[in-house]
Amino acid sequence: MKQINKIFFVIMVISLITAPAFAKKKSKTTQMVPISFAELAREAKPGVVNIQTVKTIEGGGRVYKHFFGQPFDGNKDQFNEFFAPFFNQRPQKRKEKSLGSGFIISKDGYIVTNNHVIKGADQVKVILHDKAEYDAKVIGTDPTTDLALIKIKAKNLMPLKFGSSSETPVGSxxxxxxxxxxxxxxxxxxxxxxxxxxxxxxxxxxxxxxxxxxxxxxxxxxxxxxxxxxxxxxxxxxxxxxxxxxxxxxxxxxxxxxxxxxxKYVSRGWMGVAIQNVTEQLANYYGIKETKGVYIAKVYEGDPADKAGIKVGDVIIMINDKTIDSSRDLTLMIASSSVGESVHVKLIRDGKKKTVKVKLGERPDQTSEMTNMKDGFDLFGFRLKQMDSDIAQKFGYPEAIKGLVIIDIESGSPASKTDARHGDVLMELNRHKISTIEDYQRYLNQIKKGSLVQLLFRRGNNNVFVESFEKP
Structure with a gap:
């Protein structure tokens, strides 16, 4: 009987020792409803900041724009000429305030926030959890992902740490x-x-x-x-x-x-191809078993893909042993790769699998010259959008027209001093035909600073005109 009691006692001790370890292991895989978030909030709050910005706005707001917009097909001069004397002068610049959030990532004052929170701000102020206020300096922004990095000069900061989003399952x-x-x-x-x-x-x-x-x-x-x-x-x-x-x-x-x-800026990898998802029709035509992969619709001359021998009609199915099922997969994969990095591209050509090595370049819209773009405007003050059938129909152009349509012109820019206006279509740059934003950026980047840039525009179905600029 004593022997049985000893055995039972040993089993109980082992159970008590191993139970916490088992519970800890289980807690990592299954997170139950927390009793309270108080401790987490208490520890994290000092790393979270309030961001206040002040932005200078040109013009007089909605009421002014209602009267001094461009109601007569953009011919604002006649309208203003008649009404301006009654209003004495144009309204002055006004200040606009906005609010946002951010979080500290280092003890030396780096703070992450959204680009749209601080975009165009003349002043950025950071308020810590203890109400201390600091002026912040914008270090860099990436409008494409809506991220921004700012910095303050402060002591005793409590940064937050990054975790892995890929290891955070749905339902967490x-x-x-x-x-x-x-x-x-x-x-x-x-x-x-x-x-x-x-x-x-x-x-x-x-x-x-x-x-x-x-x-x-x-x-x-x-x-x-x-x-x-x-x-x-x-x-x-x-x-x-x-x-x-x-x-x-x-x-x-x-x-x-x-x-x-x-x-202070973001560069992304670039292959130099126009792509689309593999449809059922394309899969049948090219003898592909599944509607997966990315079809190469265009290869830009002189870009990495062209140099590596990739051709129109190829279907990319894998990059560096990672399966590519869609255009989105390929875009994210290449964009997250470093400029100058070599990637192994597995593709299908004429029904046969082939692997080519591509040394990635830098995405054109990320080149140093394009960092001069502000809020979507180009070097001259145009905001352009690639023409499509909906836009063509809106402005009365033929559906097959190619080019970039002007959707906005920056106030006070070189573009604002020309005859170009909203709805005009950019057709050529220095006699190079322009069909896409990539075309425009590529040819523009090839021109040296101080050189002449001539843009051929079309207005309506008959009027064609040229505007000239010196590249800044």
């Missing part, structure tokens, strides 16, 4: 901290509702969807896992819906932030 608990409607240090909780969401904000859409309450003012704030790690940057909401917010995944943001820290 998350906490959002920010300043919705200016209400600083607001904490909300929810779950990861979905991942890889495309919301039409740009070519690198890969958002985390969450039902943690996110409102205007939350932009730039962190989305945290239960370990207090940043797994997303809150950036967008669907105003017509409830419980639908979006965050930039940390795995995407990390590479962007590293580049902004090191070189």
């Amino acid at each position: 608990w998350v906490v959002a901290i920010g300043s919705p409607f200016g209400l600083e240090q607001t904490v909300t909780a929810g779950i990861v509702s979905a991942k890889g969401r495309i919301i039409g904000s740009g070519p690198y859409d890969d958002f985390i969807q969450t039902d943690a309450s996110i409102n205007p003012g939350n932009s730039g704030g962190p989305l945290l896992n239960l370990d207090g790690e940043v797994i997303g940057i809150n950036t967008a909401i669907i105003r017509s819906g409830q419980g639908i917010g979006f965050a930039i995944p940390s795995d995407l943001a990390n590479g962007v932030i590293d580049q902004l820290t090191e070189q």
